[in-house]
Amino acid sequence: MIVIHGGHFSSLGGFYEEASSVLMKDVDWKVGTLDGFDDILYGGFGIFENKEEIEIIWKESQKSKEDLGFNATCEFYENKIRQGKPFNTELIQQKLDDLTEGKGQTLFEILVEIIESHRNIALKLE
DSSP, X not given: OEEEEGGGOSSHHHHHHHHHHHHSTTOSOOOOSHHHHHHHTTOSXXXXXXXXXEEEEEETHXXXXXXXXXXXXXXXXXXXXXHOTTSOHHHHHHHHHHHHTTOXXXXXXXXXXXXXXXXXXXXXXX
16 A cells, blocks of 8 residues: 655656655655656556556545646646747647537646546545
8 A cells, every 4th residue: 555645746847856765665766757757657667567556546636636726727838838849839738728628638637537547546536
């Protein structure tokens, strides 16, 4: 059982720090992107093996849902658009437009989707 504690962070960067500390103990590598977070969930390095069945409990997930909600997601996309290359700014602008129109995913929803895409991982939101 792995516990991600929403009380330990209030931003995406803080989430990456929390995920790194609980999933990558004793490994000299830290999560820093959504793709990187997805990669560590395959296992084989860090605290669990490839395809090992694990449970992640996300405590204070409601707080995280708010912290990583609409405002944080808009800021995330706006920062990528400002940076430009190597980001596909047209795609990111479409994601931002979808979000503002109520059709897009928040960072919290994206993170939950990433976790749930791994069949060997059971996610429990508390």
